[in-house]
Amino acid sequence: MKLIVAYIQPEKLNAVKKALFENDVHKMSVTNALGCGEQMGYHESYRGTDIEVNLLKKVRLEIAVNKEYVKKTIGAICEGAKTGKIGDGKIFVMDLVECVRIRTGETGYDSIG
Amino acid sequence: MKLIVAYIQPEKLNAVKKALFENDVHKMSVTNALGCGEQMGYHESYRGTDIEVNLLKKVRLEIAVNKEYVKKTIGAICEGAKTGKIGDGKIFVMDLVECVRIRTGETGYDSIG
Amino acid sequence: MKLIVAYIQPEKLNAVKKALFENDVHKMSVTNALGCGEQMGYHESYRGTDIEVNLLKKVRLEIAVNKEYVKKTIGAICEGAKTGKIGDGKIFVMDLVECVRIRTGETGYDSIG
Amino acid sequence: MKTWFKYMIVAGVALAFLAGAGEVMAEEAAVEYSTADIALYTANNIWMMVSIFLVFIMHLGFATVESGLTRAKNTVNILFKNTAIVSIGLLTYTLIGFNLMYPGDSWLFGKVLGFAGMGLSCPEGAAGGIAYAGGNYSYWTDFLFQGMFAATSATIVSGAVAERIKLGPFLIFSAIYVMLVYPFVGSWKWGGGWLAEMGFHDFAGSTLVHSVGGWAALAGIILLGPRLGKYVNGTVKPIMGHNMPLLTIGAFLLWLGWFGFNGGSVLSADPTAVPYVLTTTSLAAAAGIMGAMIASWTIQKKPDLSMVLNGCLAGLVGITAGADILSVRVAVLVGLICGAIAVVSVMTFDRIRIDDPVGATTVHLVCGILGTLFVGVFANGTVVGEGADAYTISLGVQLVGIASYAVVCFPVAFLIFKGLKSTVGIRVSEDEELKGLDIGEHGMEAYSGFQIFTSQ
């Protein structure tokens, strides 16, 4: 089991969700985040004082999947989120030692989906 | 050391906290998240246009614990969050390679609690 | 590759960012979180009813780094966030199995930075 | 889909039409008035129109105070209720309320119940104009001023029962209360009924408007029970209001509106009486803030903005019964007392499990009663009015007045709510309450896109 964390552009969330659904990944968790990466920030100016904003708005996805879904999931995220422009985002994959479905107490393989 | 991530229903946060405290788990971090799972979304309608909301409000807990606390922690979360209804949530467990308490620089076992 | 998660005091974010930049760590993701730790909460009172707030505002950093950066990163976070007072925060380190740059499809070592 | 409810609305609207909100346009009368008479009449009427606007804006004040003091997830619902009430209030007042409250000579039953017929009908010519109210305002001004007032009493209830009441039943309650109950009991004093004859003094409605709303609020709260999460294992948990700027906007708008509520109740632009009323009103509001500030700082250790603004409103409700006759010094005293008591009262209601999210029972019921009482205490023996209409204020009569509204309004409101409870139900499901009434009743959110913790 793996835990996949992805940072994408906020406006790509719907496209990514669609791509994931099409790849049979239906469960995920989403938070909003600020990201600092290759993408240049932009300048805001407030009352005449300049400020460089380099924490840009991003959406963070967290998806737990069984092994055989890892590739599909990564692929789907890339498919939905890729524009080729700086700022498209990153995907991180970690090992998941255990998973529990609170409702039933199920663990492991079955509890993920 | 393990890092436990749990998604629960927002209104269960207090109950989970209580259960954790009773099991001697006093430290945790909380964020709000949107989740997409087995639970059906609901329909909102805005100015006559229907929208299916399938990202539901959830609370995300992140708890770092030493090995002997893993079971207790999972148990406490389940105890506080379980209603038996769809949407109760999930718990994910990962290996924690290192932990540092910033204030003192302590690492490892002692730094967790 | 490691994934470093750190909880720090909100007002230390800029100092931590600066310290990270000085250590050549330029990429990170930030979310706001609520934390419960050693730090005592404070009391709010609303319309005459007391409430103990023990979920305090924190900032959560998530930074993926290559092995040789782990120490530097942890050091930089401590440098920027440390005041010696309770509530300074924690750093958690996990193994990162894989990393993908969505824009280019690059993976592994190169995709992190 | 609550079909039954829509049909009731449609039926009500239809009824309104059949009944005929028929009016006769005023034609110019034959009597001649001097330019000076007309000028004074015009000025007086302008003042009353300004008062209409001020009372109107109180509805926005209520909407914002109530939504500010409740949670983000119930905001749309509260705004909706306040919007709907203005509509229901004005339309039912057009249809029935105005003629029920001001029956003129058409008393049906002693001086307790009268009715001058359905719909509006402006007397022709000067009778609906300069002669209508001694050159103080015209028929239409009268109607609109009283109509704006009427909706207020129902709005008071809205905040008290917020965050758990079903929308449909609440609107039905409001319609009945504002269409029938408020005008009926209002006629006792302002319509020239039995309490007016007894010499009950309630200048602008500490009792007639505020307590009348307050009793209904209390009945609603008792039948609904507290919000989920308010009382856990015997301890009181605060449920915080989500938007203090909204609350503050509302409180200032209410104070502003009170200038018309009290000032307009002089029913002429008398340059001595009206500004005097405005002065006592303002000083009571200012003293209400001060009283609540002292009380809150003492009891709660840190001064609570929501309490202080409740104190301001408490001072305003408290002075409403006697704004015309109490001295400046007494006005300040009334404000101080009401402001301080507001703080204690909010905390007390909380403790005795009367869960009132916005403090409506405190502000409108407790301070409404107090204000009416203070008239008897501080102005006992004062002669009000001239000639045949003159009466002497007495504490006894004030108590009779307060009691008579209590024994009618509370039971009637209780019965209406009880009836609704045992038929269509008045409380939303637990699940809906947790998710919020905005999603449950309206399928929309108040702050789309904002990240809001709804763990409570």
Next chain:
Amino acid sequence: MKTWFKYMIVAGVALAFLAGAGEVMAEEAAVEYSTADIALYTANNIWMMVSIFLVFIMHLGFATVESGLTRAKNTVNILFKNTAIVSIGLLTYTLIGFNLMYPGDSWLFGKVLGFAGMGLSCPEGAAGGIAYAGGNYSYWTDFLFQGMFAATSATIVSGAVAERIKLGPFLIFSAIYVMLVYPFVGSWKWGGGWLAEMGFHDFAGSTLVHSVGGWAALAGIILLGPRLGKYVNGTVKPIMGHNMPLLTIGAFLLWLGWFGFNGGSVLSADPTAVPYVLTTTSLAAAAGIMGAMIASWTIQKKPDLSMVLNGCLAGLVGITAGADILSVRVAVLVGLICGAIAVVSVMTFDRIRIDDPVGATTVHLVCGILGTLFVGVFANGTVVGEGADAYTISLGVQLVGIASYAVVCFPVAFLIFKGLKSTVGIRVSEDEELKGLDIGEHGMEAYSGFQIFTSQ
């Protein structure tokens, strides 16, 4: 940096000065008026000043309604536009607009186009005072009341084209429209032009203000196209407004303002006529809420606050043309119809890909036309006015009026927008639209620090 734009502003301002907003201060005239005359005049003038304030506050109403119904990321931009328009409107009206709209005898071309010269010039003595308008108001009151009105028509456009239009071009459009188009077509009726002579009845501007703004809104929407993400693969996606309390504040302020918009349009403080207008206005608003509530509850299953508040405004726009002559019963009917139609119209515009975030075309154009029509339907044959100025209302003339505004305003607005589109462009870049115009056009955020999802 859009240098060209700043130069245009500077040029405009300079022009204003060269042209000379020159006025002559009134000196006391020789004619004697009685104290009674002066008192009546003073009272009338006070009423008109109150109306000025009420119409002024409508601009805040528009600003809050429009920002409430759009997304958080475009809020600064909308507030900015509404602020700028008030400024542009008043300054251009000073320079040109007032004398273009009220040419007096200075007709240049039939009774179609007139101009009484640049700048303001108050007639000396009583001619600019008590004698200026039969003792109803003075020159300066007239100017300010009409000036506050003028900016309204441009503000209507602002909401419809929100979330995608470039700031500079929008301001240029507004300046042209409010400086030239609105006064030009307004002179046809209110300036005593050809439509006034034909007997077209538009009491306070269902057509002259609201449709004039509405046509421009429609032209802008068509040329801009829908917002990104509104239509995806042929289906309509809702883009939710971000702040329902703001919307509600705005709707109540607009209703409040309408008391001055309609009540002030009586152009005197007549104690019968003005409160009558206030009554029909209020009842139409209340019925608009009711109509929209029934429609929304029926069609959408759950009652939508934003629709109900649009319904309120729809009722207000609908009654504006005939608030002075329609009966109370008809006023309620007009409100009900407009309110219900507002719901259907908003949904219909959405379906036919007219992406209007705030429903301006529905409220101001559709209901503006309907309101003007209803005058012809329900008051056909009514004689308005006295003596030489009297005219008989007819459905035919109402249709002519509606059509004549349509055939001028829509094409002219279309041409101006088209011209801007093919020169400087009118739509922000896709990237800016995604990030929000607050960052793009103003480099700042409306809610700094708040966590807001901008995935849409």
Next chain:
Amino acid sequence: MKTWFKYMIVAGVALAFLAGAGEVMAEEAAVEYSTADIALYTANNIWMMVSIFLVFIMHLGFATVESGLTRAKNTVNILFKNTAIVSIGLLTYTLIGFNLMYPGDSWLFGKVLGFAGMGLSCPEGAAGGIAYAGGNYSYWTDFLFQGMFAATSATIVSGAVAERIKLGPFLIFSAIYVMLVYPFVGSWKWGGGWLAEMGFHDFAGSTLVHSVGGWAALAGIILLGPRLGKYVNGTVKPIMGHNMPLLTIGAFLLWLGWFGFNGGSVLSADPTAVPYVLTTTSLAAAAGIMGAMIASWTIQKKPDLSMVLNGCLAGLVGITAGADILSVRVAVLVGLICGAIAVVSVMTFDRIRIDDPVGATTVHLVCGILGTLFVGVFANGTVVGEGADAYTISLGVQLVGIASYAVVCFPVAFLIFKGLKSTVGIRVSEDEELKGLDIGEHGMEAYSGFQIFTSQ
């Protein structure tokens, strides 16, 4: 718990009572006035009452502007301060202020300091009514209008010292300033003191109200020092305001209020003078927006909403001294200049480490001085008034006026703040400043449930 502070409040309130806010109710006088006289008097008085309401609503305007321009974590505190000031202002004005500012003949020391006794006492009969002010308004109207004005000067300070000042000491400062300093220096001109005799012209208070508040703001800022995080390693860091809609609501409400602030300062409903003042006021506001827009767009590249709204207020403050006598063209010019200068001034204060979160020193002090100066520049030689009271405006006297307020208000405010600083302290702890004053001073949050980044 700051016991000492509560005792001071209690003491103050008690003092008020002992001193006796005693008034004598007016009884009808023997003199007969014609209906026409009464009608005119009634109309005039209505206008002044409307002005009271407008000035009152400015307090809500200040509350919302100030909270909009500061951070979410200090919102409750700012709203609290503004609420408390209205209360303190009205109560102390009742007790002492009114009679200190308008001593009548009770001058104690030259024409520099006078005092007509504690509390309010309305002259009996017509002397407190129609004869009180030549039939323009009654005693109570006078008191309430001036009382609403008074609190304004303290409110100005509130924004400038926001986000770091301790609540208790601020309230003490405000009480002293509004009770003693403002009325004392105000008597010099409006109370008929030495500056009035010299022919100093300050129509509605560019200097008497705005600079008086502005000087205190400056003193407070200097003694408090900048907010944490504003100046880091010698560079200026912006600290963004958290709510632009709130700011916009506030700015529009202030403009609205200014209609009463300036329009009411005519002190009668004169149908020529009042609307003329409303016109210059509005055009200066509109031009202020325009001036700031041009300046902001040029200097900052993107037009900043907060600057433009500051520009609007700058124009309003600028015209306040001469709204009655400057020509329309000059009014526009004054607005343009003040608006443009506001932008530069805000940026300059920032650079010289005067950390004023809301731009109060710019708007009220800089533009207050400018406005007073412009009267001398553009109206030099103009004769104001008639008969014995007539005086000629001169730049020299204007400078004397400006200087005399500077040399009294700044040092006095500085001393009061200094006294507080060296006794109870005026600045909250660093820790409290980081967490926010809402938690620190009030133990509550403004936006419960909302996710807000407080990294700054």
